[in-house]
Amino acid sequence: MPSIAMEVRWVALVLLTLFIWGVWGVVARVGASALGWRDNAAVAAIGHMIVSLMFIISSRAHVTPTNQAWVAALLAGALGFLGAVTFYLALDLNPSSIVVVATSLYPLVTLILSFLLFGEVLTIRQIVGVALALTALVLISGK
Numbered sequence: 079m080p081s082i083a084m085e086v087r088w089v090a091l092v093l094l095t096l097f098i099w100g101v102w103g104v105v106a107r108v109g110a111s112a113l114g115w116r117d118n119a120a121v122a123a124i125g126h127m128i129v130s131l132m133f134i135i136s137s138r139a140h141v142t143p144t145n146q147a148w149v150a151a152l153l154a155g156a157l158g159f160l161g162a163v164t165f166y167l168a169l170d171l172n173p174s175s176i177v178v179v180a181t182s183l184y185p186l187v188t189l190i191l192s193f194l195l196f197g198e199v200l201t202i203r204q205i206v207g208v209a210l211a212l213t214a215l216v217l218i219s220g221k
Contacts, residue, residue: 114170
């Protein structure tokens with residue numbers, strides 16, 4: 079059973095992540111409005127690289143290819159940036175209040191792929207959660 083300290087750290091990190099990504103959605107909209115999606119994605123990539131390099135240096139991470147897990151991590155980074163590019167393009171076409179909510183449903187793709195690829199079990203509770211998330215998207219994005 080996890081300790082209370084571990085639970086507090088986990089919850090604190092989740093809340094910090096939610097805050098950072100929430101602010102990111104607003105700041106990304108400001109950039110997209112002023113720069114356009116292409117320039118915004120390019121400048122955001124520079125910001126990403128700066129923080130990435132600071133992380134690599136300060137954490138002394140090993141970035142030498144060693145196995146398939148390394149390739150998976152590299153692919154995850156590439157997909158993350160590709161998703162950011164399509165996110166900036168979507169921001170150029172719709173308000174951030176809709177784009178951020180719609181794209182925040184990406185765990186549904188993870189849930190489905192985990193079921194199909196890894197045989198993870200979907201519970202009734204998860205299925206109801208998916209239905210409610212999709213309902214929330216319709217309600218939030220409707221006019």
